[in-house]
Amino acid sequence: xxxxxxxxxxxxxxxxxxxxxxxxxxxxxxxxxxxxxxxxxxxxxxxxxxxxxxxxxxxxxxxxxxxxxxxxxxxxxxxxxxxxxxxxxxxxxxxxxxxxxxxxxxxxxxxxxxxxxxxxxxxxxxxxxxxxxxxxxxxxxxxxxxxxxxxxxxxxxxxxxxxxxxxxxxxxxxxxxxxxxxxxxxxxxxxxxxxxxxxxxxxxxxxx
Amino acid sequence: xxxxxxxxxxxxxxxxxxxxxxxxxxxxxxxxxxxxxxxxxxxxxxxxxxxxxxxxxxxxxxxxxxxxxxxxxxxxxxxxxxxxxxxxxxxxxxxxxxxxxxxxxxxxxxxxxxxxxxxxxxxxxxxxxxxxxxxxxxxxxxxxxxxxxxxxxxxxxxxxxxxxxxxxxxxxxxxxxxxxxxxxxxxxxxxxxxxxxxxxxxxxxxxx
Numbered sequence: 001x002x003x004x005x006x007x008x009x010x011x012x013x014x015x016x017x018x019x020x021x022x023x024x025x026x027x028x029x030x031x032x033x034x035x036x037x038x039x040x041x042x043x044x045x046x047x048x049x050x051x052x053x054x055x056x057x058x059x060x061x062x063x064x065x066x067x068x069x070x071x072x073x074x075x076x077x078x079x080x081x082x083x084x085x086x087x088x089x090x091x092x093x094x095x096x097x098x099x100x101x102x103x104x105x106x107x108x109x110x111x112x113x114x115x116x117x118x119x120x121x122x123x124x125x126x127x128x129x130x131x132x133x134x135x136x137x138x139x140x141x142x143x144x145x146x147x148x149x150x151x152x153x154x155x156x157x158x159x160x161x162x163x164x165x166x167x168x169x170x171x172x173x174x175x176x177x178x179x180x181x182x183x184x185x186x187x188x189x190x191x192x193x194x195x196x197x198x199x200x201x202x203x204x205x206x207x208x
Numbered sequence: 209x210x211x212x213x214x215x216x217x218x219x220x221x222x223x224x225x226x227x228x229x230x231x232x233x234x235x236x237x238x239x240x241x242x243x244x245x246x247x248x249x250x251x252x253x254x255x256x257x258x259x260x261x262x263x264x265x266x267x268x269x270x271x272x273x274x275x276x277x278x279x280x281x282x283x284x285x286x287x288x289x290x291x292x293x294x295x296x297x298x299x300x301x302x303x304x305x306x307x308x309x310x311x312x313x314x315x316x317x318x319x320x321x322x323x324x325x326x327x328x329x330x331x332x333x334x335x336x337x338x339x340x341x342x343x344x345x346x347x348x349x350x351x352x353x354x355x356x357x358x359x360x361x362x363x364x365x366x367x368x369x370x371x372x373x374x375x376x377x378x379x380x381x382x383x384x385x386x387x388x389x390x391x392x393x394x395x396x397x398x399x400x401x402x403x404x405x406x407x408x409x410x411x412x413x414x415x416x
Contacts, residue, residue, distance in 0.1 A: 005211045005348045009243045009324055035217045038404035039340065043358060046403055051410040058412060068310060073325045082226060090323070112289065115298070115357040117281045121332070123359050125377065128336030129343075132247065136344070140213045144302055149250060149330050150321040162414045169333065183338040186252040191322060195254055197245035202259040204266060205369045 003140045011180055015144030018177040019096040019100060028051040028141050029140050032174075035137035036102075041126035043114035047106065048127045048169075049087045051160055053099040057170045061159055062151070062171065063093040069150040087191050091148040097175030101160060134172070144177035211348045219341060219388055223352030224297040226385040227304040233294040234347050243345035244310075249334035250324050251318035256335045256377075259368055261307040270359070270366055270379065271301040274313075296397050299356045306382030309368060310339050312375045327410035336376045342380070 033050060041047060053059060070090055077085055092138045093099060116122045137147045148171045156168040186192050202208060241258060249255060262266060278298055286291055292350060312335045324330045343353045356379045364376040394400050408416060 003213045005213050005216050005344055006243060007240070008213050009345065011244050012246075012248070014248045031214070033409060034405045035214060037408060038217050038220075040220070040222045042356065044295075044400040044402065046408070049408045049410060051414065052414055055412045067313070067327050073320075073322070076325070078378070079322060085322070088322070109260070109400060110214075112281075112285060114281070114293070114296075114394065115365070116359050118277050119357050124332075125336045129332045129340040131333075132337040132340035133344075135248070135337075136213055137217065147248065149308070149327050152326050157237070161415060163414065172376055184252055186322065189325075192252040192317060197242045200245055200254070200257045201241060202257060204259070204261055204263045205398065206259060206371065208371060 004175035007040070008136050009015060009101070012139040013184065014142070015146040015173070015177055015180070016092050016185055018179060018180050018181070019092045019173065020176045020178055021095055021097055022176040024143065026206055032134055032137040033190070036130045036134035039126065039130035039133045041129070042116050042122040043109055045109035045123060045126065046109040047104050047123045048130045049103045049105065049166070050101065051101040053101060053160070055066045055124050058159060059093050061100060062156070063091070065093050065155050066093065066148060066150045073150065081126045084189055084191055087094060088185065088191065091102050091141065092146045092173045093148060096144070096146065100134070100172045100174055101156060101168055102127060102170045102172065105165065107165060109146055124169065131170050138174060143174055144180065146173040147171070148173060185206060214336065214414040216348045218345050219393065220347040221352070221388045222389070222395055223354040223385055224300050226352055226387060226389070227336050228301045228384045228386055229303055229305055229325065229380065230384040231307050232383060234366070239260065240345040240349060241282055244338045244342035245378060246337035247334065248342045250316055251322035251335070253321050253334065255313050255316040255331045256338045257311045257313065257374070259309040259311065259370070260369070261309060267369060268306060270364070272303065273363050274299050274356060276357045277360070281358065284405060292397055292399055296393065298358055298383045300354045304354065304381035308342070308380045308382055309364060309376055310335060310378045311370060312377050313373065315373060332377065333348070337379050341382070346382060350384065351382055352388065354377070354381040356381060
């Protein structure tokens with residue numbers, strides 16, 4: 001893989017099963033974090049933080065919670081859908097090298113965050129932009145990223161001693177991988193197909 | 209500028225004043241939209257849409273609304289802060305070539321969106337990842353992007369005839385620019401300084 005933007009964007013995958021657990025060089029991790037931090041943010045508030053979770057005990061505790069939440073979701077499925085879901089790996093928390101929890105601080109830059117008075121979620125949006133920068137930088141460094149979303153926010157806050165006002169936005173698994181799949185896992189497992197990008201485009205008004 | 213990922217990430221700016229209004233080649237716009245659409249999404253739901261707004265009347269109507277919301281925000285400021293804000297240009301809606309409104313459809317992929325049962329906002333996060341892909345692709349194409357957030361969502365829904373269940377997430381101005389500034393506008397105008405990325409990093413637990 002080259003570090004060309006379009007290559008990285010199209011080769012990036014949400015990784016579950018391909019982590020090797022090999023170490024990440026410190027300077028590589030620094031470049032990835034600096035890239036995340038270079039994201040745009042509403043009113044230049046930079047409301048994100050990155051909790052680097054290497055501790056095995058913390059990751060095992062989170063993984064146990066994820067398994068419980070997987071069961072909660074599975075209980076709502078029936079028939080073919082339940083069958084497909086049973087074959088899908090939903091996280092690589094223990095196999096990956098480390099985790100990065102990305103958080104949102106709504107008070108950073110307050111009270112007058114330029115551009116946030118009309119849209120309360122604008123700060124949360126900024127955090128997501130940083131996450132995508134991180135994901136692309138990691139991909140360019142030949143690292144895999146897997147976003148785990150089978151968890152309850154209060155569990156993560158308590159586990160990592162995150163203050164009540166700070167919201168966990170993403171639990172990301174990070175590390176070297178054997179390879180990146182060409183087709184997303186959920187498509188390979190028949191869960192859902194991608195749609196053509198042209199179907200997402202409208203002109204001037206929604207129905208045009 | 210090259211199309212190397214790290215160069216693009218660090219050279220990307222939130223553009224207000226540098227739009228030329230020159231046309232965007234169709235194939236360039238296609239690459240940018242395809243890059244946006246290549247973003248990861250919770251449960252492969254791809255819950256985003258892109259409304260391309262070229263119509264001058266629609267952009268003028270939106271611009272009028274933005275000016276009103278600018279006044280609302282300005283009314284809450286006093287002293288030096290009010291003075292600084294008065295010198296900051298907050299949008300390039302009329303000078304840019306076109307706008308792209310990015311929306312979120314919470315029903316896409318429902319009822320069982322894999323990975324969204326525990327985190328209601330996960331679909332909204334996916335839309336933001338697509339926005340950052342779009343922003344970086346545009347930057348690599350030497351186009352500027354400016355995210356305007358001085359608006360009320362119902363105004364945009366009504367203006368573009370967007371159905372009630374669909375949420376506008378971003379109004380982006382897009383087009384060729386004379387140049388990209390090296391330092392963000394808000395920093396140049398003394399509104400707010402960037403912080404070192406190292407200050408955003410925690411180890412294992414928030415206070416470590």
